[in-house]
Amino acid sequence: MQIVNLEQKLNLFTETWTPKIIGELNGQHVKLAKLQGEFVWHSHQNEDELFYVLKGTLIIKLKDKTVTLKPGEMYIIPKGIEHKPIAHEEVHVLLFEPAAIKHTGDVTHELTKEKLDWI
Amino acid sequence: MQIVNLEQKLNLFTETWTPKIIGELNGQHVKLAKLQGEFVWHSHQNEDELFYVLKGTLIIKLKDKTVTLKPGEMYIIPKGIEHKPIAHEEVHVLLFEPAAIKHTGDVTHELTKEKLDWI
Numbered sequence A, B: 001m002q003i004v005n006l007e008q009k010l011n012l013f014t015e016t017w018t019p020k021i022i023g024e025l026n027g028q029h030v031k032l033a034k035l036q037g038e039f040v041w042h043s044h045q046n047e048d049e050l051f052y053v054l055k056g057t058l059i060i061k062l063k064d065k066t067v068t069l070k071p072g073e074m075y076i077i078p079k080g081i082e083h084k085p086i087a088h089e090e091v092h093v094l095l096f097e098p099a100a101i102k103h104t105g106d107v108t109h110e111l112t113k114e115k116l117d118w119i
Helices: A006-010 B006-010
Strands: A020-025 A028-038 A049-055 A058-062 A066-069 A073-077 A083-098 B020-025 B028-038 B049-055 B058-062 B066-069 B073-077 B083-098
Touching: A006 A020, A006 A028, A020 B049, A020 B073, A049 A058, A049 B020, A058 A073, A066 A073, A073 B020, B006 B020, B006 B028, B049 B058, B058 B073, B066 B073
Parallel strands: none
Antiparallel strands: A020 A028, A028 A083, A049 A073, A049 A083, A058 A066, A058 A083, B020 B028, B028 B083, B049 B073, B049 B083, B058 B066, B058 B083
């Protein structure tokens, strides 16, 4: 049980598309990620996923629309929904999702990390 | 699936100690609350609870220590741990906890709300 300061945690890493775990509760992980560029289209079969933008503008392409999120805005991607995050400039996000989730979902890609680190 | 702007949601209510639901995922609720004054000592038998401070200074008394949280800081109270939130001035927090949780935990008090609203 420690105080987690998001800004301090964000200063601990520079990699993009590599979520870092900062908390766990009720079988869910709280993560921070830095995003830049385009991620792969993917979906999570069993897990809903929450994006909360801390910095920058996050674009999430969905099959039927495109969502643009600014700092202070959040969006929940229901399980099974294909999505493709895009960050034209660096974006910092807080993620909430089940501890079991794989960040590229059903897709295995060079961006896929098998095991995420705690920071 | 809608964009949720936290500032806009916070402008929709003024009551304190009455969390409002702004999202649901994987059986968990995301909530916003305004806090002012002292809450009751309580614990949640089966649920861990996350506090993320958006505005103000939140003090959480625990049996063995006192935690002070500033904006941008989060803290997870594990299930079963007695805690008492205190806000000397108005505090805005984001909460993340199982949909089934009661905000006063094992204590029924005049502050207890039987059913929380979505905003």
